[in-house]
Amino acid sequence: MVDNPLINNIYSKSSSIILLIIALGYGYLAQQIPLDFWSEEEAINARSLPYLLALTGSCLSFALVILSFLPRRNIQLEQDLPGQDQSTTAPTHDWRSLALILGLMVLFAISIELLGFLLSSSLFLVFGFYILGSRSPRSIFLTAIPLVLVIWLLLDTMGIYLAEGSLFAVNPVPPEAVTAAVRATELKGQ
Amino acid sequence: MFDGILLGLETVLRLDSLLLVFAGCAAGTIIGMLPGLGPISAIALMIPITYGFDPANGMILLAGVYYGAIFGGSTSSILINAPGVAGTVATAFDGYPLAQQGHAGKALATAAWASFAGGTLAAVMLVLLAPYMADFAIGFQSPDYFALMLLGLSLVTAFAAAGQHLKALIMTCLGLMLSTVGTDLTAGVARFTFGQSDLIDGISFLLLAMSTFALSEALMMILRGVGADGTGSPAGSNPSANLLDKQSLSLAPAELKSIAPTISRSSVLGFFIGVLPGAGATIASFLAYGVEKNLANPSDRKKFGQGSLKGLAAPESANNAACTGSFVPLLTLGIPGSGTTAVLLGALIAYGIQPGPQLLVDEPRIFWSVIVSMYFGNIILLFLNLPLIPYIARLLFIPRTYLVPIIIFFSLTGVYLVSFNVFDLYLMIFFAIIALFLRLGDFPLAPLLLGFILGGMLEDNLIRAITLNDGQWHFLWQRGTTLILMLICILSLVSPLLLKLPTYIRKVSRLNG
Numbered sequence: 044m045v046d047n048p049l050i051n052n053i054y055s056k057s058s059s060i061i062l063l064i065i066a067l068g069y070g071y072l073a074q075q076i077p078l079d080f081w082s083e084e085e086a087i088n089a090r091s092l093p094y095l096l097a098l099t100g101s102c103l104s105f106a107l108v109i110l111s112f113l114p115r116r117n118i119q120l121e122q123d124l125p126g127q128d129q130s131t132t133a134p135t136h137d138w139r140s141l142a143l144i145l146g147l148m149v150l151f152a153i154s155i156e157l158l159g160f161l162l163s164s165s166l167f168l169v170f171g172f173y174i175l176g177s178r179s180p181r182s183i184f185l186t187a188i189p190l191v192l193v194i195w196l197l198l199d200t201m202g203i204y205l206a207e208g209s210l211f212a213v214n215p216v217p218p219e220a221v222t223a224a225v226r227a228t229e230l231k232g233q
Numbered sequence: 234m235f236d237g238i239l240l241g242l243e244t245v246l247r248l249d250s251l252l253l254v255f256a257g258c259a260a261g262t263i264i265g266m267l268p269g270l271g272p273i274s275a276i277a278l279m280i281p282i283t284y285g286f287d288p289a290n291g292m293i294l295l296a297g298v299y300y301g302a303i304f305g306g307s308t309s310s311i312l313i314n315a316p317g318v319a320g321t322v323a324t325a326f327d328g329y330p331l332a333q334q335g336h337a338g339k340a341l342a343t344a345a346w347a348s349f350a351g352g353t354l355a356a357v358m359l360v361l362l363a364p365y366m367a368d369f370a371i372g373f374q375s376p377d378y379f380a381l382m383l384l385g386l387s388l389v390t391a392f393a394a395a396g397q398h399l400k401a402l403i404m405t406c407l408g409l410m411l412s413t414v415g416t417d418l419t420a421g422v423a424r425f426t427f428g429q430s431d432l433i434d435g436i437s438f439l440l441l442a443m444s445t446f447a448l449s450e451a452l453m454m455i456l457r458g459v460g461a462d463g464t465g466s467p468a469g470s471n472p473s474a475n476l477l478d479k480q481s482l483s484l485a486p487a488e489l490k491s492i493a494p495t496i497s498r499s500s501v502l503g504f505f506i507g508v509l510p511g512a513g514a515t516i517a518s519f520l521a522y523g524v525e526k527n528l529a530n531p532s533d534r535k536k537f538g539q540g541s542l543k544g545l546a547a548p549e550s551a552n553n554a555a556c557t558g559s560f561v562p563l564l565t566l567g568i569p570g571s572g573t574t575a576v577l578l579g580a581l582i583a584y585g586i587q588p589g590p591q592l593l594v595d596e597p598r599i600f601w602s603v604i605v606s607m608y609f610g611n612i613i614l615l616f617l618n619l620p621l622i623p624y625i626a627r628l629l630f631i632p633r634t635y636l637v638p639i640i641i642f643f644s645l646t647g648v649y650l651v652s653f654n655v656f657d658l659y660l661m662i663f664f665a666i667i668a669l670f671l672r673l674g675d676f677p678l679a680p681l682l683l684g685f686i687l688g689g690m691l692e693d694n695l696i697r698a699i700t701l702n703d704g705q706w707h708f709l710w711q712r713g714t715t716l717i718l719m720l721i722c723i724l725s726l727v728s729p730l731l732l733k734l735p736t737y738i739r740k741v742s743r744l745n746g
Contacts, residue, residue: 054670054673054674054675055674055675057670057674058670058671058673058674058676059674061670062403062407065407065410066406066410069410069425072425073424076417076422076424076425077422077423078420078422079420082419082420085704086699086704086705087419087695087696087699087700087704088419088420089417089419089420089422089424092409092413092691092692092695093410093413093424093425096406096409096410096413097410099406100403100406100407100410103399103402103403103406104403106399107399107400107403110399135458136456136457136458137455137456137457137458137459138456140455140459141452141455141456144452144455144637144638144641145452145662145666148641148645148658148662149659149662151645151658152645152655152658152659152662153655155649155655155658156655160646164642164646167638167642168638168639168642171637171638171641171642172634172635172638175455175459175633175634175637175638176459176634177632177634177635182635186635190639194646198650202285203650
C-alpha cells in the first residue's frame with residue numbers, strides 16, 4: 044500500500060476501472076465457452092459459474108468505481124497505531140529499477156532453456172544486484188556464483204536433473220519436447 | 234484420540250521428522266524476519282522443496298515454517314520496529330520501546346516464552362477439539378460443503394480491514410474467476426485458455442501464491458526504493474542485534490509470574506479467534522492487546538505502548554495460538570481460514586491428499602503428525618531459536634540490493650523446477666505485475682488466493698448438489714446445516730454494512746439537525 048492517501052486514491056480508482064473491465068471481459072469470454080447440445084439444456088453447465096462470477100464481479104467492481112469517484116470531504120487515514128509512522132509525504136517510486144528488473148526477469152525466462160540453469164541464473168543475479176545498486180564486482184560475483192552453484196549441487200543431490208542449455212548441447216532437445224515429457228510423466232503418475 | 238497421539242508421536246519422533254521440524258522453524262524464522270515476507274511467502278517459497286517428500290513430512294515442515302515465520306516476524310518488530318508479518322504489528326507496540334530502552338534481550342525472551350505458551354496451550358486445545366469437529370463434519374453432504382465454502386469466503390471479507398470489505402469481496406471473486414481457467418469438470422471443455430495448451434490444466438496454485446506474495450512483495454520493495462545504504466531498514470533504526478550478545482535472554486521468575494495470566498487469557502482468546510475462518514493472527518493479536526490493556530490496573534495501563542511486558546506477551550501468545558487454531562478448520566473441514574492455511578491446503582492437494590473430515594479417517598498419520606509436530610516445533614522455537622536469535626538477527630542488515638534479487642530468483646526457480654515450463658515464468662511475471670498494482674490500490678491479496686483455492690471445490694460441490702436435487706436450488710434451504718451455514722454467510726456479508734449503519738444515521742441526523 045502507498046502511504047500517501049491521494050496517490051493511493053488514484054491507484055484505487057484506476058484499479059477499480061481495470062477490475063470492472065476484467066469482469067466484463069470475463070463475462071464476454073464465458074459466452075464463448077463451447078457447450079454440447081445436451082449441456083445447454085442442463086441446469087448447470089460449464090458456463091454457469093463463470094456467468095455468476097461475471098455478474099457478481101461486474102456489480103461489485105461497478106460499486107467500487109462509483110464509490111472511488113464519489114467526492115470525499117476527508118480522506119481517512121488508517122487508524123493511528125503506537126509506534127507506526129504515518130507519513131503523508133508523496134512517496135518516491137523507483138519505476139526505472141522496477142522496469143529493469145522486470146525486463147531481466149523476462150530475459151531470465153527466455154535464457155533458462157537456451158543458456159541452461161547455471162549460466163542464466165548467475166547472469167540474472169549479477170545483473171539484478173547491479174541494477175539495484177551494488178557496484179562492487181567482488182561482492183556481486185562472490186554472492187551470485189557460489190549461491191547458484193550451491194543450489195545446483197543441492198538439486199543434483201535431490202535427483203533433479205537440469206538440462207544444459209540448448210545452445211551448448213551436442214544434441215539439443217527442443218524445449219517443447221521437455222515440456223511434453225514432463226506432462227507425459229505427470230499423466231502417467233495420475 | 235490416544236491412539237492418534239501415539240501415531241503422531243511415532244511419526245514425529247523419527248530423526249528425519251525432527252530435523253524437518255527444526256528446518257521448518259529455522260527457515261520460517263529467517264524468512265518471517267525479513268520485513269515484508271510473511272508466512273504465505275515463506276510457505277510458498279518452501280513448497281517446491283517438499284514435493285519429493287512424504288506428505289506427512291511435507292506438512293510437518295510447512296507447519297514449522299508457519300509458526301517459525303510468526304516468531305521471526307516478532308523479532309524484526311522488536312528489534313527494528315518493522316513487522317515482518319501483519320500478525321506481529323501489535324508486538325512492536327511494546328517490543329520496540331523495550332528494545333530502545335536497552336531491554337531487547339528481555340523483550341525477545343518474553344516474546345519467545347509467550348509464543349511457546351500460546352502455541353502449546355493452543356496445540357492442547359487443537360487435540361481436544363479437532364477430532365470432535367471432524368466427527369461432526371463427517372456427516373456433511375455436498376450442499377453443506379458448498380455453503381461452508383461460501384461461508385469461508387464471506388468471513389474472510391467480513392474480517393477484512395476497515396474500508397476494505399468491498400475490495401476483499403472483489404478479490405475473492407477474482408480468485409474464483411482464476412480458478413475456472415482450464416478444463417471444466419463436468420463437460421471436459423476448455424475454459425478461458427485462449428488456445429494455450431499450457432493452460433488446459435489450469436493455473437498452478439504455487440505459481441499464483443508465489444507471484445502474488447513473494448514476487449510482488451519483492452517488486453514492491455524495489456518500487457519503494459532499496460534505500461541509499463541498500464538496507465531498506467528504517468533510518469536511524471537501532472541495531473539492537475549488537476547489544477544482544479551482551480544481554481541476558483532470560484526472564485526473572487517475578488516477571489514470568491506477572492505475565493502468566495496474560496499469556497493464559499490471550500492464548501485461549503487467540504485460539505478461538507484462529508478457529509474462525511477469516512479472522513487469524515492479526516485480529517487475535519490486536520484483540521488480545523486491547524483486552525489486556527482494558528483489564529490492566531491504571532498504573533500498568535499507562536505502561537502499555539511504553540514497553541510493557543504484558544503488552545508484549547498478549548499479542549505474542551495470541552498470534553501463535555491463532556496460528557494453531559487456524560489448523561482446526563483446515564484439518565477437520567478442509568476449509569482454509571486464512572491466506573496462509575489456503576496455501577497449506579493447496580500443498581495438501583498437490584501431495585494428492587483430499588482434505589476434509591475424511592482426512593482423520595483416511596490419513597490419520599498426516600492429521601496427528603501435524604498436530605504433534607506443533608508441540609515439538611514450539612519447544613524447538615524456544616530452546617534452539619532463542620539462543621540463535623543474536624546471530625539470525627544479523628540477516629536483518631543484509632543489504633536489500635542483494636536480498637531482493639535473491640527472493641525473485643528463488644520465486645522464479647521454485648516454480649520453474651516444478652513444471653520445467655517457461656510459460657509458467659511468463660505467467661508468473663504477468664500475475665506479479667497485476668498483484669503489484671493491486672497492492673498499490675490497497676487491495677488485499679489473501680482473499681484472491683483463498684477464492685482461487687476454494688473455487689474448484691466450490692464448483693464441484695455446487696454441481697453435485699444441483700445434480701442430486703434434479704437441477705433445483707432448493708438444496709440451499711432444505712437441510713438444516715446448509716440453511717444455518719447460508720444464514721451465517723449472509724449475516725457475515727451484511728454485518729460490515731449493519732455495523733456502519735448507526736454511525737451513518739448519526740451523521741445524517743447531525744447534518745439535518
